[in-house]
Amino acid sequence: MALHVLAWVLAHGIADTNLDGYADMLENFAWGQHWAWGSAKHPPLFAWITGAWFLFLPHLDASYHLLSYLNVALALLGVYKVAQAMGRPDLALPSALLLCLAFPYSTLAVKFNANAILLSAWPWVVLAWVRCVSSQGRAGLVWSVSLGVISALSMLGKYYSGVFLLAVFLSSLASANGRRWFGSYKPWLTLAVFGVCLLPHLMWLQDHAWVTLRYVGEQASDDGVSWRMVLKFAISPLAYWLLPWLLCTWVYAPEATLRQRLSTWPQRLLSSWLPHGWDDTLFWIAMLPWMITLMFGISGFVELSIPWAIPIGYGFSLLWLRNLTQGAVEPNTALSKLRTCFLAWCLLVVLVSPWYAWHQAQNGTPNHYLPRREAAHALLATWQERYPNQTLRWVGGQWAENALLSFYGNPDLRVIPGVPDQFPATVTPLEGWQQQAGLLLCPLGPLNHPEPSTCEADMRAWLTQQGQTPEAIELTIASQGLRFPLHIPFAYIAFAYVPPKP
Structure with missing residues (x-):
C-alpha cells in the first residue's frame, strides 16, 4: 500500500x-x-x-x-x-x-x-x-x-x-x-x-x-x-x-x-x-x-x-x-x-510521468497551463491595493472554480456558489454577508479561446440590484517556468462587493 x-x-x-x-x-x-x-x-x-x-x-x-x-x-x-x-x-x-x-x-x-x-x-x-x-x-x-x-x-x-x-x-x-x-x-x-x-x-x-x-x-x-x-x-x-x-x-x-x-x-x-x-x-x-x-x-x-x-x-x-x-x-x-x-x-x-508532463506541455493542454495559484495570489494582491481598508471575507461567482481563492490564497475566505442571497448559496447561508466585503470571480478561460459563460453578466446584474456600481478587476495571467514552454494566458474578471456604510 x-x-x-x-x-x-x-x-x-x-x-x-x-x-x-x-x-x-x-x-x-x-x-x-x-x-x-x-x-x-x-x-x-x-x-x-x-x-x-x-x-x-x-x-x-x-x-x-x-x-x-x-x-x-x-x-x-x-x-x-x-x-x-x-x-x-x-x-x-x-x-x-x-x-x-x-x-x-x-x-x-x-x-x-x-x-x-x-x-x-x-x-x-x-x-x-x-x-x-x-x-x-x-x-x-x-x-x-x-x-x-x-x-x-x-x-x-x-x-x-x-x-x-x-x-x-x-x-x-x-x-x-x-x-x-x-x-x-x-x-x-x-x-x-x-x-x-x-x-x-x-x-x-x-x-x-x-x-x-x-x-x-x-x-x-x-x-x-x-x-x-x-x-x-x-x-x-x-x-x-x-x-x-x-x-x-x-x-x-x-x-x-x-x-x-x-x-x-x-x-x-x-x-x-x-x-x-x-x-x-x-x-x-x-x-x-x-x-x-x-x-x-x-x-x-x-x-x-x-x-x-x-x-x-x-x-x-x-x-x-x-x-x-x-x-x-x-x-x-x-x-x-x-x-x-x-x-x-x-x-x-x-518513469512515464515526466513524458506525460512534457506531452501536456507541448500540446497546450488547458488544465496543464491553468494558473490557479498565480490567479489567487494576483487577485488577493489587487484587492489589497484597491481596498486596503476592507478585509475580504467571502468569494462568490463561478462555482467551483472560485474556490481557488481560498484553497491557494486565503483559507479563511468563505466560498459561496454564485451570490450569497440566492440558491444554492442559501442552502448553507453565510450569516451577515451584507456587512462583509466579498469578491465575485468569473474565470474567462484561455485568452485565445474564451469560454462562454453568463457569469460576468450575472454578477454585474446582481451588484446593480444591491445598489452598487460594478467595478471590474480584470487580470490576464499565465503560468511560467520550465514546465510551461508555451505562453497561454488566461483571463479573469472579478467584481468587488463593498458593504454599504451605515
Whole structure:
C-alpha cells in the first residue's frame, strides 16, 4: 500500500500542475469549510474528510493527491481483510495487488470525490457484514453495531450506496448462514443503528426541503433509456479492470508450455467470472452492485453514468482468484509473479510521468497551463491595493472554480456558489454577508479561446440590484517556468462587493 501511494503521489507531482479540470476537488474543499449534514448536491462525508484533512495539511496539490491515494490504501486494506474474513487469507495479498492495477484504484483515484469515497467505504461494509453473520456473543453485538455505522457512513458518502446495500441484503439470502442471520437480533440491531446514524442527515434534508434528493431526481433522463450508456456501463467491468483481469488469468494458470497457456487462456477468462452454484455468496456480493445498477438503467429508472462504475469492482479480483485457484496452480509462484508485476507497474508509473508532463506541455493542454495559484495570489494582491481598508471575507461567482481563492490564497475566505442571497448559496447561508466585503470571480478561460459563460453578466446584474456600481478587476495571467514552454494566458474578471456604510 505504501509503495502504491508513494508511486502515484510522486507521479502526479511530476505530471500534473493542477487538480482536476472540472474543479470537483475545489468543490469538495469549499463544502468542507462548513460541517453541515448535507449540501445542494451530495451527502457530506467526503466534504467532511476534505475539511478535516486541510485543517492539518498545507493547501498544496500534493496534499490533496496524498488524501486521494490514502483513500485507495484504505480500500485495499478493506479488500485484504474481506479475503481473510471469508476464509481465504491466501487470496488477501494477491487480490489487493491486482486491484492496484485497475483504473479506479490508480489513474482515476486521483480525483477525490463522491465516487472515490465509495472505494474505501464498500469493502469495510462487506467485512462488517461477513463478521456479523459469522460471529456470536459479544463479537456479534460489536459487528452488528459496526455494520450499522459503516453502512450509514457509506450512504453519507453517496446515495448510490443504496444499490450496494441492496446487493448485501440479497447476497445474505443466497446462503443458509445468511438466511439464518435474519432470524437473529443482529440485522435488526444493525438496521436500528443505521437509522440512528442517518437521522441527523434526514433531519437536515427535511429542514432544507429535501434539496439533495431533488438534485438526485434532476439527474434522471426524461428521454427514455439511453442504450449507449447502458452498453458502456455493461462493459465497464472489462474496461476499468481489464489489465488486472488479463494478468490474473495469465498468471494463475497451471504450469504448462507457453502454447498450452495461450490455448487455455480464453477458458480461464470466462471461468474467472462464473459462480459456484446459486448459494455462492462471494459471486453475488461481487457482481450484484453492477447487475442491479444495470437493471435500473435498462428500466429507465435512472440515466447511467460511467463514473458510477468506479466502486463496483471491489470484489472482482477476489472472485477471479477464488475461481482460478481451484486447479493445479502453485500459489507461491503466482504470488511472486504478481509482486514482480506490481513493482514493475509502480516503476513504470513514475518513469512515464515526466513524458506525460512534457506531452501536456507541448500540446497546450488547458488544465496543464491553468494558473490557479498565480490567479489567487494576483487577485488577493489587487484587492489589497484597491481596498486596503476592507478585509475580504467571502468569494462568490463561478462555482467551483472560485474556490481557488481560498484553497491557494486565503483559507479563511468563505466560498459561496454564485451570490450569497440566492440558491444554492442559501442552502448553507453565510450569516451577515451584507456587512462583509466579498469578491465575485468569473474565470474567462484561455485568452485565445474564451469560454462562454453568463457569469460576468450575472454578477454585474446582481451588484446593480444591491445598489452598487460594478467595478471590474480584470487580470490576464499565465503560468511560467520550465514546465510551461508555451505562453497561454488566461483571463479573469472579478467584481468587488463593498458593504454599504451605515
